[in-house]
Amino acid sequence: MRLVTHNMLQCHVRGCNVNNYPLQLSEVEIEIQETEFNSQFLRSMIRKLEWSALINSAREIGITTLPEVLPDDFDEDFLRNIHRVLLETHIQQGKMTCPNCNHVYLVRDGIPNMLLNESET
């Protein structure tokens, strides 16, 4: 799971509707896998992501290089860094905790498990 995908995960325990995003990452194991750089794609993707959620999540996995506020123009250095963070950083193992209800979702072998048991949905 990469941070792009993590940026789309939200707690869905029944009744947990506010402050349930982003899921807090902890006890993570990370792997870097290089992939082709495409600046045009990054430019459009960055605007679609929730930036403040992204910088929080990045910080939780030890990445502190993202600016607090999304810059107006993206220079090459910024895009290269974003490429690394969004597309090359894979969370292989870890815990994702809902900031509201504390439900824990696990990431195992790169796959986040968003299933709930019946009493929770």
Add this chain to the structure above:
Amino acid sequence: MRLKELESSLQDLSGFDEPKITLEQYCTTPHLAARMLYTAHSVYDDIESKVVADFGCGCGILSIASNLLESEFNMALDIDLSALKIAQKNCSNYEVEVDFVLADIKSDSLYQWKNKVDTIVMNPPFGTKTDKGIDMIFLKKALEIATTSVYSLHKSSTREHIKKKAKEWNVDCEIIAEMKFDVPMMYKFHKKKSVDIEVDFFRFSKKESRN
């Protein structure tokens, strides 16, 4: 990549180890999968450089086909971990990257996926007696999320119902192809191993995205 090449390169995928009948686990054939994705790519330009999601990805054939046609970011979800593990292995054999999520389309709102995914491709379960209408749940969710279009397979016998729903949901729909599909038997009391059913290959598109 040409259609023929795409189809032949999809031949080497592994299928389900122990298909779960209740989840309607069977693979789209390389022939069909190649045609679905090739059409989405060459006629509608909905794949190259796009964010593509695959709902009920099974062993991942649609995501892999999409990758081979140069989609930029692929996400695939399924309710079954063992299917995702096979899909993961298939992807590493093909050297393509897909982010997998273990999730249930029926209960997960996928709220944050909205507006981040361009195109959704899927071969949803058609729904058995106990799980009627599950393909419509897949379709509704896919249409809420995709910014551009959804490609999906549905039983031809439900064609009018689907067209009616598309109208109700304010999306355009067109049938790209009608096909026969060899579906493994989902009901225990049937004697035959599989049946041919007629299936429509639909493209649904958001009206807003037309300009």
